[in-house]
Amino acid sequence: MTGLPEKGPVSDGQLQVVEQAGVLVQGEKILKIDAYHRLQQEALSKEYQIEMIEEPMVLLPGLIDAHTHICFAGSRSNDYALRVAGKSYLDIAHSGGGILDTVRKTRESSLIELVGLLKKRCDRHLMEGVTTCEVKSGYGLTVDDEFKMLEAIALVHKHHALDLVPTCLAAHTRPSEFTTSGTYLQHLLDELLPQVKEQGLARRVDIFVEESAFNQKESLDYLIKAKRMGFELTVHADQFNTGGSRVAAEAGAVSADHLEASDEAAMLQLADAGVVATVLPGASLGLGMAFAPARRLLDHGLCLAIATDWNPGSAPMGDLLLQAALIGAAEKLSIAETFAAITTRAARALGLSDRGELAKGYCADMIAFQTDNYKEILYLQGKLKPAIVWKKGDNVKDAQAVRNSNRRN
Secondary structure, eight states, rough: OOTSSSOOOOOOOGGGOOOSSEEEEEETEEEEEHHHHHHHHHHHHHOOOOOOOOOOOOEEOOOOOOOOOOOOOOOOHHHHHHHHHHHHHHHHTTTTTTTTHHHHHHSOOOHHHHHHHHHHHHHHHHHEEEEHHHHHHHHOHHHHHHHHHHHHHHHHHHHSSSSSEEEEEEEEEETTTTTSSSHHHIIIIIIIHHHHHTTTSEEEEEEEETTTOOOOHHHHHHHHHHHHHOOEEEEEESSSSTTHHHHHHHHHHSSEOOTTOHHHHHHHHHHHHHEEEEEOHHHHHHTTOOOHHHHHHHHHTTEEOOOOOOOOOSSOOOOHHHHHHHHHHHTTHHHHHHHTTTTTTHHHTTOOOSSSSOOSSSSEEEESSSOOOOHHHHHTTSSSSSSSSEEEEEEEEEEEHHHHHHHHO
16 A cells, blocks of 8 residues: 555556565564565574465555544444434434433443443454554543543553544533533533643544534634644534535644535535545445545545444444445445555544555554455455454464354354
């Protein structure tokens, strides 16, 4: 995934494929990539440990999920039943379901319970090849409960192989304790964000710009003030209505996420501002909506990332590879564009410059698939999972273990 353009279309011919390859890892970083026979001599002379793979495999950088809500408690299966019976997302929210239902369940959970739930989801993501994952708060909506969520994310990040990137999404929706959105956002600016910054619990701030959450004016004001405090910005934008993309562009956000409703003007604004466009096919699948216009976003010169939006309400599946394959087929994305959107361009959406590629100096986050043709990975639409996963050079999922497990089952 090296040498690709940072934004706009990518053809499969631009992919660099190294055959009969080897990767030399030193510590947690990639030191060199070359033909295996050449690297083998260097490894032997310097007494490196050698991990030989006999069968044909395709090696990719570890996947990066740039937008998730996987720190939560409870289920929203009741919401799902209402939705497939014809109720809209907004109807469900207005009747007491939606985000506030998960807020109640998350508030009732202890820090230890949240840590356990988050760890299980991280275990699954890692085994499916995701080696870096953004995780949002936003189901606490009080200072104490938002801290509880961010502390849970920090604890799992510290003790789990999967790297977690925390984002403060306290501006997810207005909690019932506040009568107006403006007073709630000011409360966050005064009481929560200064402490989050001081304790280093998150470097990123997000807000949901939508009819059921926060309007454009108050969202822009909140983001500008958060940016002055030193936070990087991302925005839930254009999921049901346009306007969030304008907020993201004017605030100087790193990314605008969702974009299902984005029109021509929104795309031009995002492109002019250099905002990464992160599309979330899991939300479209969960809500029965059309996918975000990924093809048009690329053709407008945007950097496109694909993420799961894994959450209990609108996107409970959480399978990045499957979702990327489906939106790639629906939106006519090249194999290269889809791979870039879940590796190197997803890294850009998170402001990370040390992963998403197999290159010298990058994190040794790597995944190997049991195939001799990289096109098979998306062709099989998520059913071909990585046989081996390396995180920072350590093998955390071995092909032999997978085969043994299959025999036992």
